[in-house]
Amino acid sequence: MSGWHRFANPTRFSRLSARILPWALALTIVLFAAGLYLALVGSPPDARQKDTVRIMYIHVPAAWMALSTYVLMAIFSGMGFIWKHPLADIAAKNCAPVGAGFTLLALITGALWGAPMWGTWWEWGDARLTSFLILFFLYLGYIALWQVFEDPEKAARAAAILALVGLINIPVIHFSVQWWNTLHQPASVFRRGGPTIDPAMLWPLFIMLAAFEAYFVSVLLLRIRAEVAEWRVRALQMMQAEA
Template identity: 45%
Template sequence: MNKLVKLYHKLGSPPSFYRIAGYFLLPFLLLAVGLTAYGLIDGLFFAPTDYQQKDSYRIMFVHVPAAWMSMFIYAMMGVAAIMAYVWRMKVAEAVMIASAPIGAAFTVICLVTGMLWGKPMWGTYWDWDARMTSELILLFLYIGVLAMYAAFDDEPRKAARLTALVAIIGLVNLPIIHYSVYWWSSIHQGSSVSLTGGSGIKDWDMLRPLLVMALATKFYYGYSVLHRARSYLLKTEAKKQWIADALKVSQTTEKGDNNV
């Protein structure tokens, strides 16, 4: 327990977070690229054809992981926002701000692929059902977070605090997205995969690439959020001595690698 507490305090310290996060960048990137390549090849070329949707269902291997990530990232951003707002942790601010553009990108991918999938399945690209509408609202929330931070870019601490408040309020939309297909009439089906047990996809050859792509997106988010959070700290902590020390170590390492 004491080790976990110590790790928490280390990760809450900008110098320690910057150093520790650097160790994970390359492994996360390699895993994300490798798993994405495997998942796409497996899903697009080797997964069997669906007896109802034919090959059009294969867009699921991009759409579903993107939908999961759009909500997962907002949840992570919301937790970081609470920590930033209550305890004013700079690292939490960094994670919150870094998560917003990544989550927005996944939400756009979710909406676009959903529209492309919807046309052959439902005969329309867009229908204002609860799931689609709440997912669109999620995109607006991401944009709102980014816009709020940009509006006070010259005052980063004030910007982070106001942005955190917007992000926290937006958390109410997550259960609406998840339960919308059960609460209201919807053309969307229920969850295909459930963490509490059971799956609507019985064929392992179909389920496998979906799970691989879901894992790949997690590693991509890990890489991207750590990279962006480190950049945020470099910007906001530019005048601190630890930044100068970190850059000096980085330059020394690069020179050593070049000499080799």
């Protein structure tokens, strides 16, 4: 793990992220343009779900990103908690609003998809939708915990404990909700023995997933850079005040 510490230096991070950011932004635009075209126009409608299936091209990547962002946030939290890297704390902090946004998007698109498919906007019998609602609450709690501390270092460590507790709880909550009731169709993209979705639909899905990833990387880098810059401004102001 010691190799990671090279990236904890804010100056090196600023230099590296300045080089990555334009590429990530360009990739986001290109992938979204291609992915949205393929998803909304270029792919065939589903035999059973008709055009409603196009919601999936937003819903599935958003749901995937919502979960993986939480995991990433917990990893950053663990790194910040163990090695006390301020940059890891900032990264974890800035994962949360983006991840909460993805979760909200997954919930809204899930409800929009549910309205014609199940006849209700919200189906409590669906384990995954319910788990995501709880994931959204976990994000909100994490963000709120950051707000209430005055000392950012303490806030970072308290929030890290909560993120790690949440990480252990997510599989437990998901299992319990699934055990409670399941009505959703079984997972069909990453099923053993190969995907069952037609390749004509799988490609747009993967391109949209890559677009979401690129968007996430761009936004996260932008947010971290903004916060590092804020720090520097504050440090300079302090120096000026002391001089």
